[in-house]
Amino acid sequence: MLPVELKKDIFWVGVEDFGRRDFHGYSLAPRGTTYNAYLLKDRKNVLFDTVDAQAAAAMLERLEQVLPASKVDYIVANHLEPDHAGALAYMVERCRPEKVFCSAAGLKSMAGHFDISGWPVQTVQNGETISAGLRNIRFVETRMLHWPDSMFSYILEEKLLISGDAFGQNLASGCRYADETDRALLVQAIEEYYYNIVLPFSSQVLKTLDLAAELKLEPEIIAPDHGLIFRRPEDAAFILDKYRELALQRPRKKALVFYDTMWRSTERLAGTAAEGLDKCRVPCRVMSLKNHHHSEVMTELAGCGAVIVGSPTHNNGVLPQVSAMLTYMKGLRPLNRLGGTFGSYGWSGEAQKHIAEALEAMKVEQPVSPVKCLFKPKTGDLAAAFALGEQIGAALTARCRE
Amino acid sequence: MPKYVCAICGYEYDPAEGDPDSGVNPGTPFDKLPEGWLCPVCGEPVSEFTPS
Numbered sequence: 532m533l534p535v536e537l538k539k540d541i542f543w544v545g546v547e548d549f550g551r552r553d554f555h556g557y558s559l560a561p562r563g564t565t566y567n568a569y570l571l572k573d574r575k576n577v578l579f580d581t582v583d584a585q586a587a588a589a590m591l592e593r594l595e596q597v598l599p600a601s602k603v604d605y606i607v608a609n610h611l612e613p614d615h616a617g618a619l620a621y622m623v624e625r626c627r628p629e630k631v632f633c634s635a636a637g638l639k640s641m642a643g644h645f646d647i648s649g650w651p652v653q654t655v656q657n658g659e660t661i662s663a664g665l666r667n668i669r670f671v672e673t674r675m676l677h678w679p680d681s682m683f684s685y686i687l688e689e690k691l692l693i694s695g696d697a698f699g700q701n702l703a704s705g706c707r708y709a710d711e712t713d714r715a716l717l718v719q720a721i722e723e724y725y726y727n728i729v730l731p732f733s734s735q736v737l738k739t740l741d742l743a744a745e746l747k748l749e750p751e752i753i754a755p756d757h758g759l760i761f762r763r764p765e766d767a768a769f770i771l772d773k774y775r776e777l778a779l780q781r782p783r784k785k786a787l788v789f790y791d792t793m794w795r796s797t798e799r800l801a802g803t804a805a806e807g808l809d810k811c812r813v814p815c816r817v818m819s820l821k822n823h824h825h826s827e828v829m830t831e832l833a834g835c836g837a838v839i840v841g842s843p844t845h846n847n848g849v850l851p852q853v854s855a856m857l858t859y860m861k862g863l864r865p866l867n868r869l870g871g872t873f874g875s876y877g878w879s880g881e882a883q884k885h886i887a888e889a890l891e892a893m894k895v896e897q898p899v900s901p902v903k904c905l906f907k908p909k910t911g912d913l914a915a916a917f918a919l920g921e922q923i924g925a926a927l928t929a930r931c932r933e
Numbered sequence: 934m935p936k937y938v939c940a941i942c943g944y945e946y947d948p949a950e951g952d953p954d955s956g957v958n959p960g961t962p963f964d965k966l967p968e969g970w971l972c973p974v975c976g977e978p979v980s981e982f983t984p985s
Binding site: 672 | 941942974975976
């Protein structure tokens with residue numbers, strides 16, 4: 532594939548990874564991913580970020596269709612995670628750059644990943660600007676968005692923001708631009724990425740959006756390090772607004788029920804709780820953890836103001852898939868959710884206590900007591916599961932009206 | 934002396950260790966950190982810290 536010229540003398544030189552499914556070792560990339568790297572041709576030729584180590588040769592080949600690697604003067608490493616910096620040592624060796632720029636925290640990550648002795652590394656401060664010739668590049672620290680080392684590079688004269696992982700999506704579609712892709716698919720990919728990677732740092736997202744306004748960064752093009760590029764001003768505005776909405780996590784009138792089951796009693800309760808939600812006209816998706824990876828379940832939570840969790844009691848605890856899901860969800864720190872729990876048990880019945888505690892630790896408001904049923908659900912148990920869904924549905928409806 | 938943890942990145946300030954990279958000597962309690970001190974990992978102010 533050829534390099535893609537985003538603006539005069541600014542090129543996409545990344546690589547699409549159509550076959551990638553395991554993303555970062557913990558989430559799914561069902562549509563593959565794209566490692567975006569960018570090249571600015573100016574008096575100083577500047578390479579922004581690299582790609583996964585396995586894609587290094589493909590990146591070099593693309594870059595060299597613009598200019599020989601030896602002509603790259605500066606390399607900017609906005610973030611040192613291996614999907615962006617995996618090919619950094621390879622590129623440093625081939626480009627022999629005059630300087631490699633990163634944030635102060637980036638230097639620690641860089642030294643942790645590579646032997647950087649002899650590399651011409653220069654750390655940059657928040658707000659510092661360097662000249663490439665006709666264009667100036669301003670660096671904006673975006674610590675914890677999503678690593679301590681993360682920063683943005685903003686090409687002032689072009690109003691072009693290279694944003695690292697922020698605003699990214701896992702999409703390998705053959706397209707480069709957001710306006711070339713179905714909007715619903717794009718939104719799904721943005722939410723999937725946000726809810727599996729960016730969510731814990733929502734307060735940083737809001738601060739960064741405010742900081743960008745304060746610094747009078749008014750990007751007309753937003754070029755993330757994964758997925759599609761927002762090249763029209765209206766698309767740049769769209770993704771900034773979308774991030775504010777995702778970060779605020781205002782309640783949405785939809786519910787998620789996820790569960791695992793042994794002999795299908797807990798599954799029956801899941802369906803009944805969903806009927807209770809349905810009575811309140813709260814749409815509900817029921818997800819079995821046998822059928823859905825934890826990252827798919829997290830993505831679904833993006834649209835849901837309530838989450839109800841089901842597990843039978845197994846060896847005095849919860850089933851392992853439920854435990855894993857709760858651990859994953861807790862780390863991603865969702866906010867402003869209502870919830871509850873249900874499950875079947877045979878003799879001791881501790882699962883609901885464990886789940887209620889896990890939800891409590893996530894500050895999930897639980898307006899209804901846990902629903903437990905001995906072995907198979909009887910009429911009273913089904914009524915309790917229905918009421919669980921109905922009451923959470925009513926509470927969510929009220930919250931969405933506030 | 935109590936330790937404090939940053940709500941954003943999980944860094945724990947241990948008064949026994951201080952934060953020598955930022956010029957804070959070992960033995961400095963959390964409430965005696967110099968004005969303007971920021972989390973050495975993520976750059977957040979002391980308001981983001983809670984007792985661990």
